[in-house]
Amino acid sequence: MLDLSVIILTYNEELHIRRCLENVCPIAKDVFVIDCFSTDRTQEICTEFKNVRVVEHAWPGNQAAQFNWALDNVEISTEWILRLDADEYLLPELVEELKKEIPTLPQEVTGIELKRRHIFMDKWVKHGIYPVVMMRMFRNGEGRYDNRLMDEHISLQSGHSITLKNDFCDHSLISISDYCRKHINYAQREACEVLTETYQLREVPVQATHLGKQATAKHQTKSGYNKLPLFLRSFAYFLYRYIIRGGFLDGKEGFLFAFIQGWWYRTLVDANILACKKACGNDKERIKEYIKKEWGIKVN
Structure with missing residues (x-):
């Protein structure tokens, strides 16, 4: 045991939580499920x-605020902390790599x-x-989420990170309809982030010392992406993922994944x-009021 x-954030995750817990409980001293008053069997399964x-x-x-609340209010005694979503799990190869590398x-x-x-879609x-x-x-004590509604990343207060060789999986079991409905909500939050950056609707906090190589590059790329013309950029992003990065090689599932996440979602x-x-x-104040009224998001 490591x-x-x-830390797992949940709300009505009975479809996924057992699989996740069966995966991490054998290797972790403690598992904290931060639950937002689920009405299904999530807590019972735990x-x-x-x-x-x-x-x-x-x-x-947002997830960043919920996770940071857990860091501040839950008694964590271990040296290391892992954040997982309920629909995620570690592959056996990653588990073995962690056992070898962590100590x-x-x-x-x-x-x-x-x-x-x-x-x-199981592929x-x-x-x-x-x-x-x-x-x-x-x-x-070294990590916290940066203050974002979407595409949040853990940043380090000191030191540096390493990247392990093996994978963990994001494997949702919800229906394709529910998957699309989730992205409608995500699209509002992402739009809020873009508008916040464009119009400086809130003070941007000073970044911690280390955000991770890919995360840092991604934030820089998104800043450039957000300067491109509306709608043209979503189509270009789909072409990049589906054609240039080879999404077409993954068949029908690859097309749907690139279309929903890369074109439809970005168009929303x-x-x-x-x-x-x-x-x-x-008008900044009108934009803030619109975001609060129409999307239920308060821009701090």
């Missing part, structure tokens, strides 16, 4: 595992970046965006931005 605590503790906390508006890491290594493998989508490298593990983001601009022009 000197490791796992009680079947001895090293799982359920902590209820009202949803603060031997020097103190200056304070974060671990992991490669995320997307399983879409590994090998092209388009794979691998997505994310900071998901860090030494206790632009549609929300256009609607806001048509209603508010460039």
